[in-house]
Amino acid sequence: MALPVQLTDRESLLNSAKTSLNSKVVSQYSSLLAPIAVDAVLRVIDPATATNVDLNDIKVVKKLGGTVDDTTMVEGLVFTQGASHAAGGPSRIEKAKIGLIQFQLSAPKTNVSRVLSILSNSH
Numbered sequence: 353m354a355l356p357v358q359l360t361d362r363e364s365l366l367n368s369a370k371t372s373l374n375s376k377v378v379s380q381y382s383s384l385l386a387p388i389a390v391d392a393v394l395r396v397i398d399p400a401t402a403t404n405v406d407l408n409d410i411k412v413v414k415k416l417g418g419t420v421d422d423t424t425m426v427e428g429l430v431f432t433q434g435a436s437h438a439a440g441g442p443s444r445i446e447k448a449k450i451g452l453i454q455f456q457l458s459a460p461k462t463n464v465s466r467v468l469s470i471l472s473n474s475h
Contacts, residue, residue, distance in 0.1 A: 359399040365390045381420045388425045395427060 357364045369386035373379060396409040413430055415422075429450075 359394070359397065359402055359405075362390060362394070365393070378420060381423075384420065385423065388423060391425055395425075 357368060359365070366386050369389045370382045373382035373385055373389075378385060392410045393405050397405055411430075429452075
């Protein structure tokens with residue numbers, strides 16, 4: 353038996369998520385994880401117009417040493433690389449303004465065949 357669920361009906365989504373989680377190893381944490389799962393889905397779609405959800409838009413980052421109780425949803429970016437303190441940089445920054453750069457920060461690798469092609473065409 354199947355019943356359609358509207359993406360605007362948060363209560364139905366929570367119930368569905370809890371039911372699904374109850375059959376998993378983390379069933380005792382369903383009341384904690386279900387709202388996080390529903391909120392994550394609702395953040396990446398427009399509930400008024402969406403008919404499907406691309407789960408590739410949601411990233412689960414696992415960190416060693418925590419417990420399921422430490423689980424949180426982060427809206428935005430999570431940087432997994434630590435700060436380099438070797439150069440004497442700060443260890444903590446509050447209310448930072450972060451710029452996103454959409455290009456590679458390291459020097460691009462040389463494409464030898466492209467260089468040879470350019471050199472042979474210039475003669």
